[in-house]
Amino acid sequence: MGGKRNGRAVIILTSMIFFGMSLWCMGKPKEEFSASERRHLAEIPKFTADEVLSGRFMRHFEEYAADQFPMREEFRRLNSVFQFYVLGKKEVNNIYVTNGYAEKLMVKADRDAAEKWLNRILYICDTYAGDNRVFLSLIPDKNYFLSRESGYPFLDYQEFTGMFLHGTRDVAEYIPLEEVLSLENYYATDLHWKQETLEGVADTLAGGMGISLSFPYDVGEVDAPFYGVYYGQASLPLKPDKLKYLYGPLTEKLIVTCYDSGKPEIISLYDMEKAYGRDAYEMFLSGSKALLTIENPESKNDRELVMFRDSFGSSLAPLLAEGYKKITLVDIRYISMERIGEFVDFEGADVLFLYHLQVLNS
Amino acid sequence: MLFSSITFLYYFLPWALLFYFLSGRYKNLVLFLTSLVFYAWGEPIYVFLMVFLTGIGYIFGILAEKYRESVWKKYLVGISVAAALFILGYFKYADFVVENVARVTGSAWELPGIVLPIGISFYTFQMISYVIDVGRGQKAQKNFISLAAYISMFPQLVAGPIVRYSHIEGQLEQRIHSKDMIAGGIGRFIAGLSKKVVIANTLGELTQNVLDSGQPSLLLGWLYGVAGAMQIYFDFSGYSDMAIGLGEILGFHFPENFNYPFISRSVAEFWRRWHMSLGNWFRDYLYIPLGGSRVSFPKYIRNICLVWLATGIWHGAAWNFVFWGLFFVPFFILEKLWLGKKLENSRILSRCYLLFVIIVSFLIFRVEHMEEVLYWTGMMFGRGVPFSTREALFFLKDYGGILILAVFGCTPGAKHLYVKMKSTETGAKVLDVLWPVCLGVMLFIDTAYLVNSSYNPFLYFRF
Numbered sequence: 001m002g003g004k005r006n007g008r009a010v011i012i013l014t015s016m017i018f019f020g021m022s023l024w025c026m027g028k029p030k031e032e033f034s035a036s037e038r039r040h041l042a043e044i045p046k047f048t049a050d051e052v053l054s055g056r057f058m059r060h061f062e063e064y065a066a067d068q069f070p071m072r073e074e075f076r077r078l079n080s081v082f083q084f085y086v087l088g089k090k091e092v093n094n095i096y097v098t099n100g101y102a103e104k105l106m107v108k109a110d111r112d113a114a115e116k117w118l119n120r121i122l123y124i125c126d127t128y129a130g131d132n133r134v135f136l137s138l139i140p141d142k143n144y145f146l147s148r149e150s151g152y153p154f155l156d157y158q159e160f161t162g163m164f165l166h167g168t169r170d171v172a173e174y175i176p177l178e179e180v181l182s183l184e185n186y187y188a189t190d191l192h193w194k195q196e197t198l199e200g201v202a203d204t205l206a207g208g209m210g211i212s213l214s215f216p217y218d219v220g221e222v223d224a225p226f227y228g229v230y231y232g233q234a235s236l237p238l239k240p241d242k243l244k245y246l247y248g249p250l251t252e253k254l255i256v257t258c259y260d261s262g263k264p265e266i267i268s269l270y271d272m273e274k275a276y277g278r279d280a281y282e283m284f285l286s287g288s289k290a291l292l293t294i295e296n297p298e299s300k301n302d303r304e305l306v307m308f309r310d311s312f313g314s315s316l317a318p319l320l321a322e323g324y325k326k327i328t329l330v331d332i333r334y335i336s337m338e339r340i341g342e343f344v345d346f347e348g349a350d351v352l353f354l355y356h357l358q359v360l361n362s
Numbered sequence: 363m364l365f366s367s368i369t370f371l372y373y374f375l376p377w378a379l380l381f382y383f384l385s386g387r388y389k390n391l392v393l394f395l396t397s398l399v400f401y402a403w404g405e406p407i408y409v410f411l412m413v414f415l416t417g418i419g420y421i422f423g424i425l426a427e428k429y430r431e432s433v434w435k436k437y438l439v440g441i442s443v444a445a446a447l448f449i450l451g452y453f454k455y456a457d458f459v460v461e462n463v464a465r466v467t468g469s470a471w472e473l474p475g476i477v478l479p480i481g482i483s484f485y486t487f488q489m490i491s492y493v494i495d496v497g498r499g500q501k502a503q504k505n506f507i508s509l510a511a512y513i514s515m516f517p518q519l520v521a522g523p524i525v526r527y528s529h530i531e532g533q534l535e536q537r538i539h540s541k542d543m544i545a546g547g548i549g550r551f552i553a554g555l556s557k558k559v560v561i562a563n564t565l566g567e568l569t570q571n572v573l574d575s576g577q578p579s580l581l582l583g584w585l586y587g588v589a590g591a592m593q594i595y596f597d598f599s600g601y602s603d604m605a606i607g608l609g610e611i612l613g614f615h616f617p618e619n620f621n622y623p624f625i626s627r628s629v630a631e632f633w634r635r636w637h638m639s640l641g642n643w644f645r646d647y648l649y650i651p652l653g654g655s656r657v658s659f660p661k662y663i664r665n666i667c668l669v670w671l672a673t674g675i676w677h678g679a680a681w682n683f684v685f686w687g688l689f690f691v692p693f694f695i696l697e698k699l700w701l702g703k704k705l706e707n708s709r710i711l712s713r714c715y716l717l718f719v720i721i722v723s724f725l726i727f728r729v730e731h732m733e734e735v736l737y738w739t740g741m742m743f744g745r746g747v748p749f750s751t752r753e754a755l756f757f758l759k760d761y762g763g764i765l766i767l768a769v770f771g772c773t774p775g776a777k778h779l780y781v782k783m784k785s786t787e788t789g790a791k792v793l794d795v796l797w798p799v800c801l802g803v804m805l806f807i808d809t810a811y812l813v814n815s816s817y818n819p820f821l822y823f824r825f
Contacts, residue, residue, distance in 0.1 A: 017806075052406055
């Protein structure tokens with residue numbers, strides 16, 4: 001009797017799961033994008049004879065079926081929790097969590113990528129900044145502070161940064177940041193650093209470039225939890241961060257102009273709408289932009305800075321604006337290097353290359 | 363279509379089974395049609411090849427039965443077997459043959475670039491075994507749909523087990539469906555899915571990480587060897603479990619394909635426990651017709667070499683598969699002559715011997731170039747490498763849980779535990795409640811793994 005009951009229970013329970021999930025798969029409204037993965041989700045593929053006979057329909061349908069699965073984020077979390085807490089995995093989806101910080105494992109140097117970045121820097125120096133004072137600064141990732149003590153493998157930082165130092169030794173002055181940074185400067189759930197902790201970094205860069213800063217700011221806070229990029233990728237129960245920003249009489253006077261649309265467009269230093277959006281860190285200078293300027297009408301000098309940067313520069317540049325009349329921010333991932341000269345005036349400007357190691361290693 | 367995919371689990375399987383059980387006496391037709399859909403999903407063009415081969419088997423099976431008492435039987439069976447082997451040879455080995463002939467002769471021939479249809483090795487062998495068995499006295503199947511259902515049956519079409527027609531003939535005509543069998547099949551399917559998705563795929567991740575590592579060490583070598591061997595086992599045996607489980611749901615009893623091969627104490631025993639349906643096929647259709655072991659010693663060696671050459675080539679059209687098959691020959695011979703008796707005296711030594719031979723054999727199985735086998739075995743003996751590196755230790759910690767689970771899963775420990783619990787009143791009551799819940803949980807976890815397999819993140823929003 002027990003065996004029969006057991007058999008019936010197995011059939012009923014598993015049938016409910018199979019049929020229930022199947023109907024849900026077919027009936028649920030399709031979702032457009034994944035906030036945790038920051039990408040569009042696959043759409044149902046075209047059903048044509050050519051697509052079917054070539055096998056493309058089936059391949060794309062497999063992607064669609066996984067992307068549009070009901071409760072996809074919840075199942076991803078189940079996967080992460082099972083791997084992390086039951087199987088004892090030290091990383092899930094290449095993200096590890098230790099000391100309350102989530103970070104992406106970075107073990108191998110991608111020499112091809114690093115060489116490409118080095119060549120870009122040298123091209124810019126040769127083409128535009130031959131007579132300028134050029135500075136290079138590399139931002140270590142959290143691995144630099146986390147992995148050694150916690151037993152995770154890590155990149156040979158000395159060797160990796162050494163490539164750039166050696167390559168730019170004749171054209172740029174290196175300003176190291178490792179000594180003024182620590183784990184506390186970074187968000188727990190995001191790869192970025194916290195603006196409110198960057199006084200030491202700003203001072204070090206300013207000192208290296210020969211300007212002085214007084215750092216006249218108050219700290220504001222976004223009253224919503226900040227779920228950084230690793231929160232979604234790890235899909236583990238992590239405590240969200242708090243997004244803070246620095247403001248004061250100076251920041252209110254800064255004029256930020258964006259040139260991405262082809263015409264100059266005045267934007268906010270801190271986009272508060274984005275602070276409550278999909279990627280809250282984009283509140284700093286409205287996220288990924290190819291070309292921006294920050295003008296300081298209260299500047300005590302006529303110095304200008306051209307900063308080649310990634311997203312880390314978005315939160316740092318407002319702090320350097322105190323020491324410059326104008327800062328031009330260029331992201332060469334979104335603008336052709338050959339055309340930079342059309343938009344940027346390098347005459348007499350300091351040039352700073354400020355990049356995060358993960359960007360240079362990809 | 364893979365069993366371990368969202369498409370199969372939630373778009374195909376429930377509805378295929380529903381139509382099957384509602385189809386009354388048309389079950390074989392529904393099984394054939396759903397199997398065609400299943401196969402065409404992965405091979406929209408070559409589904410016709412499978413139907414064509416089934417047609418050859420059908421026609422020649424009937425003819426072989428009709429002319430069984432005459433000399434024509436031999437020719438009819440021979441022609442159909444040759445046709446099947448020709449088709450298999452063309453699709454699977456043409457590129458390999460052309461490449462090697464060109465290499466030897468120095469010609470600049472272009473490779474034909476023939477695509478290998480999925481499952482062709484399995485359904486060809488099933489068709490061949492059907493025709494040979496009819497030639498030997500088995501009754502031919504007059505109903506094309508029934509024969510087609512047997513050859514194309516989706517549970518075992520792409521990855522076995524190889525099911526003999528004689529084994530399944532009665533079940534094609536009449537099947538008993540019971541709750542116990544269906545429940546048992548569901549349990550077996552989910553267990554197999556877990557083996558594939560949770561264990562095999564994770565071990566695959568580990569072996570890939572090891573390959574990508576730039577820091578060789580003795581520990582890294584062993585991680586690769588051990589994880590690689592277990593990955594192949596769980597992948598293949600997981601698939602076999604799913605096939606056997608699906609068969610049970612449909613009312614068929616398929617033969618077992620694996621019987622805890624890693625607890626073997628000799629290579630001979632290993633091959634009585636590993637991919638048993640293939641081993642039995644080669645035994646019955648090649649080894650025994652050649653005389654088996656009841657021949658002179660030189661002929662015995664010839665037979666062993668031919669069977670293992672065929673076994674190796676069956677697995678793939680590349681030299682490493684040929685070497686892999688032939689790799690076992692000296693062990694079979696040594697064990698037959700004297701090593702077998704020695705191995706019986708020590709459980710530990712015999713198991714260590716077997717495990718090492720198998721780990722090395724699977725290195726040969728996996729590589730593209732034979733130098734890699736020397737590279738990895740050298741690393742396993744610490745030749746010119748440190749004992750361990752930070753990275754290798756991290757891999758051991760990172761995948762330690764899954765490695766322990768995999769090692770336990772290679773033994774019949776879980777099965778013994780289940781049987782022991784079931785044999786007691788309390789244990790049986792606990793299992794009554796626990797087992798369905800466990801299956802449900804395992805299914806959700808397997809689904810979670812499959813959903814996560816499409817994980818593809820970006821740092822910034824991609825629009």
